[in-house]
Structures are given as structure tokens and as C-alpha cells.
Amino acid sequence: MSQNRRLSRKGVSPLDDFAFLSRQADSPDPDTVGEESEVELLAPEGWDARNIAALVALSDAQPGDQLHAGHVLGELAELLSQDSEVERDEMLASLLHREAAPVAAMWRGAPLSSQKTRPVIGAEGLTDALYTLNAAEMGQAAANVGARVLAERLEAVALACVNCDGADDECFDPRRNRALARAVRAARRDGAPDPMIERAIARARQGLITPEQGLFATPQAPELPDVQLDPAFFEAVEADARLADGESARAVMNRLSEAVWTHGRPVLHFTEPQAVTPAAIILNLARFVREQTLDEDGLAYAARLWGQTAAHQSGSLLLAGLGASLTALALPFDSEAARDRAQHILRIVRSECPAPVSLERPDALAAGLIGAESVGVHPPAALDAPGGRQFAACVNAALSALTQDEQIGARRHALGAGALAGHSANWITQLENAGVDQAGFARIDAALSDGVPLRFAINRWSLGPEVARRCGLSPEHFDEAGPRLLEKLGVDPLEVVAAERYVHGAGRLDDCEILSPELRAVFADPAPEARLAMAEACEDVLEGTASLELALPGSSSIEELGALIASSARRGLTGLSIRREGDALYDLLNTIEYETGDSVRRSVIAEERVVERVVEKYVERAAERRKLPDRRKGYIQKSTVGGHKVYLHTGEFEDGELGEIFIDMHKEGAAFRSLMNNFAISISIGLQYGVPLEEYVDAYLFTRFEPAGDVDGNDSIKHASSILDYIFRELAVSYLGREDLAQTDPHNYDPGGLGKGVEQEKLVREADPASLISKGFSRGQLPDNVVMLGSRPKPGKSEDAAEGSGFEFDPKPKSGGGSSGGAHVERLEDHIVNYHGDPCPECGHFTVIENAGLLGCDACGWAGKV
Structure with a gap:
């Protein structure tokens, strides 16, 4: 390249153009804690927490180290510049401006890792591959669940042996150890093999309780090859024809769509896959947009400078920030203007760069150092910048034509105020009247500034017990309310939603009324077809793959995904990777686990229909504390x-x-x-x-x-x-x-x-009832006719027992005697009674005796025939 300069000056160090500030960053070593675990870094003014953390990790800083970003980057530029002073200064200045960054391997002097060529199959072998994928996914899940169940069952068998207090010949014999017999039956019911149960008992005899090793060592699932689908396959799908192996093309397409929708695999190719050159340098395209204008000369210079370095390392120049640069230029992603400008940017880079140009997903650390706000052909992932309630650089650039008040309003709309201060609502005034002082609101705002949702920031600790008392809520009600505390205090749910939006923002700008319709379109989330169109435009210039990765909403259907695959093939894309997001289901499952668990009571409501079927509906209710009586039983x-x-x-x-x-x-x-x-x-x-x-x-x-x-x-x-x-x-x-x-x-x-x-x-078997019922609890009101029922006698003694009872039914309390029910207890001690087993129709007690075809109740005196 020519020896001209762009960012540096001859005889002047590039470090002189930057002001360096002392910053603290966590050490990348997770085992260090405390003050010594931090790294002190002198970083250029304007670097955010993400840039600093990436530099600390890339430089392999140790806990307690003191680094100077300029010196670290200067050594790297010296290593890459090939003894050229101009290149060294320009590289150092470009690194400090976060225009580019080498991948992590080049920082450590390691060779670039070339990606292995993945196996590819066609439509003919697709059915068997998809079956293997589904079998592997379900098999691994079943193996993990089965391993846990099997481990629990085998451990229960072993514990039933070692916790037995009998002799060894009893404890390890299921015929004599009832607990072991139950554990064995449960293990066999859940599918545990008999040899493993026998070994568990034998291991317990040796003092080994834990199951055998290797129980959780599930076999690794086979690698699924990529799939290449040519135009002839899609023509067969349209015509509902059959493939060469006799399979229906439409049926294969449906199975493929279902597999991709379910697992996010396999990766699809529509042309012959090409070998991928490993990335050596990442170039941030968004750094060359200033005041909604593309610095074409600066981009061409950087493409030559860093492309030469990448070529020397036998690597490629990977481009990041393409979508962010379009946002900074205030161009709607789904527009012809944006696609034309993206092609123009890629043509500049490709014409000046001596190394291959790629749009692959970049190295995370190198991308963090340059602050890449988008990857591949996708728009920016977020509106805000890391480490604060501020817009990302590309969003600020798109809004730069607005007045300051309009920019503040747009920021409030999208990111929120971060605090309750300034929000006027009647319930806030009511909290003030109830005793929430400035310190209380400060605690709430501190939690909100840390990202805590409003519903959780307002709790019994931030409000205080005195406020609870004044609002008529007990501490128990505070705990029961949880995130619904504001509603419990009488706040309308719509007002809570309005407050949450004020504090946390809408998270979007495409519905901000402050912006014009044209500017709102810049921040609209592009549809999958718009991303396909952008990938098609980029691949026309690159003459290679754009490495498009689509993440569909969780509500997307299998048919919609199949339509995207067909559209990609019609557009002539080289390949596509699709996955379906979980639609926040994972967080929802955790929320259900946390908020309900086993403590929630489920009431069953039965509804009778005309067809005389009973439908049970489970209604989730908030956990309520069940109060104990003030005077309670127990032992x-x-x-x-x-x-x-x-x-x-x-x-x-x-x-x-x-x-x-x-x-x-x-x-x-x-x-x-x-x-x-x-x-x-x-x-x-x-x-x-x-x-x-x-x-x-x-x-x-x-x-x-x-x-x-x-x-x-x-x-x-x-x-x-x-x-x-x-x-x-x-x-x-x-x-x-x-x-x-x-x-x-x-x-x-x-x-x-x-x-x-x-x-x-x-205490004997037929005890005095007074010994089992608390006299203090009953306050001396133990009825005299309460009896202690004996057990059913052994066979052969029933007639004597019934005959000895004499059918002397006397439910009335006997006079005299100091103990309750003394006459009855005495009679039962003399003769074991054989009760009939049915309840008395008069009093409901199971004290009915049969004698000579007659029935009589020993509790109330009822008499009748059999």
C-alpha cells in the first residue's frame, strides 16, 4: 500500500490524540474474587465497558494488573505492521478508533483455525438423516431422564438395605425386608433391569450406596450433515413428484421443515458449499459513517490496510456493522435504498481488499473491542448501548438531525426514565401520604436503575412496615402479594402498565410519535423476507455466501418456515440457517416454577355438560397461608x-x-x-x-x-x-x-x-382413652362413653367374644368412678369384642356387634336385625 497517512501524523504518536482515563474491569479469571480480582486499565475516553472488558480478556490480563490500552495496542500494531512505520501508526490509530481488530488467535500468536468442510447430503438421503436427528434428540432426552430415575431407584434399593436394623440375612432379603421389597418393586416398575437391581443389593452389602459409574454417560449424538437442495428438488415439490429413491418430494420437504422448526437443524445449502477462509481481521463498517454520510475514502483506506494484514495471515477480512451503518445512514432496512447502499459499501471493500471478504459471524471478543452493533447482513440487535441508559452509536447517528428535545423524548420513549421521578400518578401521591419518604423512593429508584422491574422494586423492604400498616396490609399480605403488590394497594393495573412504560420504556422506536413516519421505518423490525432480500443483494456483490442466519418468532408455523426455505432457493441464495426462538417460554417455565411450585393450591371445578361428561378445570391461585387455631391439638x-x-x-x-x-x-x-x-x-x-x-x-x-x-x-x-x-x-x-x-x-x-x-x-394395647386425649385441651370435657376399641380377634374366638359381651348397650355415663368410660374400658379389657364392621345407622360409630341374628350398637344402644 502507499505510504500516505489518514489517521496519524508523521513524527507524532497516535497516542497523543487521545485522552486516557483510568477504568476498572473485572479479571477474566472467574476464580478470583475481591478487590485484587480487578484490572486497572487506562483506556481512551469514549470507550465503554464492553470495549474495556474485551481488551482485558484479549490481553490475558491477570488480577491486579495495571494496563495501558495504548501500549497494549501499540505492541500489537508493531507485531502486525511488518516494520513499516506508517502501517504501524495507522494500525494503532485505527485500533484506538475501534475501526478494526484482529481475531483472538492473532493476539496470542496462534495460527488461524480453518473450518473443516462439513459433510453434505442431498434430498435422496434426507429421510434417514432426519430420522437420525429426531432419534438422537429424543434419545438423549430420554436417556437423561431415565438415568435420573434409574439412579434414584437403585439408590433407594441400597438405602433400604443399609438402613435396616435387622441381621444381614434379613436386611438384604426382599422377602424379609419390607422396605427393600417396596424399593425393588418400584425399581422394576420403572424399568430397572433385574441384574442392576441385584448388583445394587450386592454393592450395598459392600457398603456402596451410590449407583455404578457411567450411569449418566449418554452416548454422543451423531453429527448431522448439511443438506444441499438443488432447483430440481423444489420443482419436484411444486409438481408433487417423486425423487429418485421413490420418496415423495413434498413429503420430504414437510419432514425437513418440521425438523428445522423443531431443532434448528440441518443447515441448508442451495449451491455447492465453498471452502471458508478463516477470519483474520474484523472491520467495523459503522465506524465510517459520520453525520449520516459514508466516508468512502476512509473505508477504502482501511480495507487496503487491514486486507493486506489479513492476506499476510492467509485469512479473510470479516465485515461487521453493515446493518448498523445502514441505520446510521437513516435508511430503512427493508428498502431498495438500503440494499443499494449495502451493495455499494461491499463493492468498495471488495475492490480495495487483497484478502477474501466475508460476512460470517465474528469472533465475540474482537467484535466487543470494536463495539460492533450488528453482525452479518442483519440490522442492529438492540437500540441501547451496554453499560447505561443510552442509545447505541448508530441510533444516535440516525437521530442526529432531530433537536435535542426530540432526541431526549425519543430516548425516554424507547429506554424509559429509569426512575419514578417525574412520573405523575395518584398512587404515587397516596404512597407519599402513607409515609413513603424520599429515602424510600430513593431505594425504589436505585433498584430501577439496576434494571429491576417496577413490580419487584416496590416491595415490603423498599416501602417499610409502617407504610404497610397505614395501608392496611399485614406483613403476610406483603409476602402474598409478591409482584402484584401495587394492585393489592388498590392501584389500577392500567396505571401500573403506564408506570412500567415510563420507567423502562417501550423498547422500540417504530411507534414513537415524535419521529416522522420515514424515520420510524428506519427502526422497524424487518420481516424474514426483508432479510432474505438483503442477503440476496449482498451475495450478488460478494459472489459468495452471506451466511444468513434467521431467528423466527416462537409463534411461527412449520408452513411459514417451509415457505422461507422455498423463497431462499428461488432467490438464488447460497445457503440458509434457520432456528425458531422459544417465544420466552424458557423464562415462562422458570417463572411458573418460582411463582407456583408445590405451594399453590389447585382447586378443581367440575362442570357438567349436556353429554353428561365432567370436565375438570384447574384454576391457579396465589398461595395463601392457612392459619392454625389458637388452641390446637398435637403431641x-x-x-x-x-x-x-x-x-x-x-x-x-x-x-x-x-x-x-x-x-x-x-x-x-x-x-x-x-x-x-x-x-x-x-x-x-x-x-x-x-x-x-x-x-x-x-x-x-x-x-x-x-x-x-x-x-x-x-x-x-x-x-x-x-x-x-x-x-x-x-x-x-x-x-x-x-x-x-x-x-x-x-x-x-x-x-x-x-x-x-x-x-x-x-401404655398397653387397650389403653384408657384419657391417656390419649389431652385433658387440658378438652378442658375436662372428655365424654364418658368414649371407648378404646379393641382389635378384631383371631379366627375361632369371635363367638366367645360376642357371647361374653352380653349385648349390654349402655351409652349413658355411669355414675361413680373417677375415670371416664371406666365401665366400658373394664368390659373391653375382660372380653375382646368382634365388631360387625358396618357403621351404626343411628350414631355412625363402627361399634355394631352381631349376636344370634341381632345387631346392637355398643356406643348408642341402637338395636336391630341383621
Whole structure:
């Protein structure tokens, strides 16, 4: 190239033309934290956070380093300039102006990585390839899910063995270990192979609980080749003809469209794929647009300068910012003027550049250093610039002809104010009257400036408890409201939407009334056909691929995608890559998981139709806290776990469901006791908000930490791996009927289901009802006719039992005696009663006795025939 200068001056360092400011940037090393993890950098004024972060990463800066951007870029220019002073100065000035940047490999002196030629198939082999793609995708998903299920089942088998308190010949025998039998049945039901179940039991005997290695090692899916479709294929599709292999062309096209719509693969080619030269230098075309005018001479100079460097590295000159340059020129993307100007820009570069020119997707770090605002043939990805509530450079250039007030208005419309300040609404005045001071609004605005949505920025912590009290909301109501707090305070939803738009902006400019219709068209999101037209125009100049990548909305149909494929082929494009976006479904799924989870109650509404079918409709409701009665039932279980005394207190709702727990321990330090107390409070709150007890049991069962060991004082649990394991075993046995978690037979103990405690002899099978019902809770109102029902006698004793009962029905309280129901309890202790099994038609109790063809109720005295 000639030795003339464009950005530099002879005898003057390019660094003298820039003011350097000290900036802080995070180290690229993710393992470093704290103050020393930052890198101090002297960067040119005007560089944003993205440029600085890219330079730190490209220069391999270490935590605590102090860098000078001019020196780092000067060394790079010295390396690339081939001992030419003019080239060195011009390269350094161009780098500082962020016009161009070498790819990451050239910064480290590594060779450019050439892309391997991908295999390509035609339409004839497409059916089998698509089947392989679908099978691989579904197979991997099924393998991952199956691996998790299999791991859980095999681990449950092993735990059923090691948690058994019996002898070895009992614990590892499913015929004698009921918990193991249930685990084996569950594993086989879910498809676990019998040899793996046997090995899980054998491994448990050796003390190995975790499943075998390699369970999650799913095989890698085969690589899907690219697909080349020639014009003859599309003619066959139009004519509904058959291909050479006998397949219907239209059916193959439908399967291809479905696969691309589903998986975003395969990549399509409409001509013979050409070898791609690896990129060496990235040139930012948007940096050559100033005041809505293209600097053609500067672009030609830069194309020669950096094209020569790329050619010397056997690489290509990759162009970025084509769409951003069209925006800076205030040209609507979907217009003939924009396509003509894009062709003109590409002709200048191609005529001056000695290296191949490409529109591939650029290297992320190099693109970040030059601040590329668009890639390939696409328009800018965003209106705003990184690191602040400001427009991107190309947007500012497009709006440069407006007055300052109009530019401020457009910025407010698209990006919002970032704060509530200046927004006039009645509900803001009401918050002020309720006691929200300037500090409260400052907290809200601070959250909004960090990008927090308005609905989440206004919460109980930003408003304060006093405001809640004045607004008539309890702290519980604050928590229940969540992001609907403003509506809970009486704010109209439309006013909330207006406030959100004021704070966060509309995110677009094509509907901004301040702009003229012509200027609004500049910021309109182009349709896929407009992108195809731009790619066609660019490929005519490049005589190569534009590497078009289309991202369709999630609402796009398979038919629409197939039409785009056919349109691309008709336009003569070299290739196309299409994917369908998830339509924000992934965020929606996370939102549903976070906002609902298992705590949401689902009420079932049955609707009867004329055809006498019942349709169930599930209605999602916000989680509500279920209040416990002020005077509540429950029990206290005293036990010793590994020598440590544990008192478990329970509180129940009116229907007998568990609503709260308290845990008391006396040998531990204050810190451990406080943690256990607060843990119990959190569990209680979860139970009252609807979290099923089963979820807590599954979460905390088999947890292992000290104290652990033998359990004394509990009739169902004899060993626990931790305090939490013991507590949730006890709750599962008592409230969920989980006999599989009991380590003794529950039928050997009292029917009331309570632990026998340390003094087991105090409670016998046919106990006094007064020993099972709290006298304090009932305040002495225990009825005298409450009896403790005995078990059904063994066969052969029913007649004696019935005969001994004598059918002496006396529901009235007996006079005398100090204990409630003493006569009945005494009679039942003398004779085991065989009850009939049907409820009494008078009182509903299951105390009906049959004798000699007659029935009688032992509770109310009813008598009748069989």
C-alpha cells in the first residue's frame, strides 16, 4: 500500500490524540474474587465497558494488573505492521478508533483455525438423516431422564438395605425386608433391569450406596450433515413428484421443515458449499459513517490496510456493522435504498481488499473491542448501548438531525426514565401520604436503575412496615402479594402498565410519535423476507455466501418456515440457517416454577355438560397461608438420638393435618439450638403455606450428620442418621402413615399411633382413652362413653367374644368412678369384642356387634336385625 497517512501524523504518536482515563474491569479469571480480582486499565475516553472488558480478556490480563490500552495496542500494531512505520501508526490509530481488530488467535500468536468442510447430503438421503436427528434428540432426552430415575431407584434399593436394623440375612432379603421389597418393586416398575437391581443389593452389602459409574454417560449424538437442495428438488415439490429413491418430494420437504422448526437443524445449502477462509481481521463498517454520510475514502483506506494484514495471515477480512451503518445512514432496512447502499459499501471493500471478504459471524471478543452493533447482513440487535441508559452509536447517528428535545423524548420513549421521578400518578401521591419518604423512593429508584422491574422494586423492604400498616396490609399480605403488590394497594393495573412504560420504556422506536413516519421505518423490525432480500443483494456483490442466519418468532408455523426455505432457493441464495426462538417460554417455565411450585393450591371445578361428561378445570391461585387455631391439638415425643435428648412438639389444624413443629434440644450449644428452632419455624411456615409434608420428608430423609445413631424412647424408629432424619421419619410415620419408614412393626403397638416413650410399660394395647386425649385441651370435657376399641380377634374366638359381651348397650355415663368410660374400658379389657364392621345407622360409630341374628350398637344402644 502507499505510504500516505489518514489517521496519524508523521513524527507524532497516535497516542497523543487521545485522552486516557483510568477504568476498572473485572479479571477474566472467574476464580478470583475481591478487590485484587480487578484490572486497572487506562483506556481512551469514549470507550465503554464492553470495549474495556474485551481488551482485558484479549490481553490475558491477570488480577491486579495495571494496563495501558495504548501500549497494549501499540505492541500489537508493531507485531502486525511488518516494520513499516506508517502501517504501524495507522494500525494503532485505527485500533484506538475501534475501526478494526484482529481475531483472538492473532493476539496470542496462534495460527488461524480453518473450518473443516462439513459433510453434505442431498434430498435422496434426507429421510434417514432426519430420522437420525429426531432419534438422537429424543434419545438423549430420554436417556437423561431415565438415568435420573434409574439412579434414584437403585439408590433407594441400597438405602433400604443399609438402613435396616435387622441381621444381614434379613436386611438384604426382599422377602424379609419390607422396605427393600417396596424399593425393588418400584425399581422394576420403572424399568430397572433385574441384574442392576441385584448388583445394587450386592454393592450395598459392600457398603456402596451410590449407583455404578457411567450411569449418566449418554452416548454422543451423531453429527448431522448439511443438506444441499438443488432447483430440481423444489420443482419436484411444486409438481408433487417423486425423487429418485421413490420418496415423495413434498413429503420430504414437510419432514425437513418440521425438523428445522423443531431443532434448528440441518443447515441448508442451495449451491455447492465453498471452502471458508478463516477470519483474520474484523472491520467495523459503522465506524465510517459520520453525520449520516459514508466516508468512502476512509473505508477504502482501511480495507487496503487491514486486507493486506489479513492476506499476510492467509485469512479473510470479516465485515461487521453493515446493518448498523445502514441505520446510521437513516435508511430503512427493508428498502431498495438500503440494499443499494449495502451493495455499494461491499463493492468498495471488495475492490480495495487483497484478502477474501466475508460476512460470517465474528469472533465475540474482537467484535466487543470494536463495539460492533450488528453482525452479518442483519440490522442492529438492540437500540441501547451496554453499560447505561443510552442509545447505541448508530441510533444516535440516525437521530442526529432531530433537536435535542426530540432526541431526549425519543430516548425516554424507547429506554424509559429509569426512575419514578417525574412520573405523575395518584398512587404515587397516596404512597407519599402513607409515609413513603424520599429515602424510600430513593431505594425504589436505585433498584430501577439496576434494571429491576417496577413490580419487584416496590416491595415490603423498599416501602417499610409502617407504610404497610397505614395501608392496611399485614406483613403476610406483603409476602402474598409478591409482584402484584401495587394492585393489592388498590392501584389500577392500567396505571401500573403506564408506570412500567415510563420507567423502562417501550423498547422500540417504530411507534414513537415524535419521529416522522420515514424515520420510524428506519427502526422497524424487518420481516424474514426483508432479510432474505438483503442477503440476496449482498451475495450478488460478494459472489459468495452471506451466511444468513434467521431467528423466527416462537409463534411461527412449520408452513411459514417451509415457505422461507422455498423463497431462499428461488432467490438464488447460497445457503440458509434457520432456528425458531422459544417465544420466552424458557423464562415462562422458570417463572411458573418460582411463582407456583408445590405451594399453590389447585382447586378443581367440575362442570357438567349436556353429554353428561365432567370436565375438570384447574384454576391457579396465589398461595395463601392457612392459619392454625389458637388452641390446637398435637403431641410431644421425647426421644434420645445418639445420646442427645430431642423433644418434638407438633401442632395440628382442625382436620388433624400437621401445621407446625418445634424442636427442643438441651445438650447442644446456643447456636445449634437456635438453628434448630429457626429451622422448625421455616418448616412450620412452609406447612401453613401448603407445602406438602411429603416434600419435606423426601428432602430430609437419610441426611447424615451428628448427632446420629440409636434412637431410644420411640416405638417406631430405632436408628437415625441425623436429627433431621429422625424428626421426619417420626412425622412421616405419625401423619403420613409411612410404615415403610418405621423400623419396627407398628401393629405391635397402641392404636393411637403415639410413641411409647421411655417408660413403655405405661401404655398397653387397650389403653384408657384419657391417656390419649389431652385433658387440658378438652378442658375436662372428655365424654364418658368414649371407648378404646379393641382389635378384631383371631379366627375361632369371635363367638366367645360376642357371647361374653352380653349385648349390654349402655351409652349413658355411669355414675361413680373417677375415670371416664371406666365401665366400658373394664368390659373391653375382660372380653375382646368382634365388631360387625358396618357403621351404626343411628350414631355412625363402627361399634355394631352381631349376636344370634341381632345387631346392637355398643356406643348408642341402637338395636336391630341383621
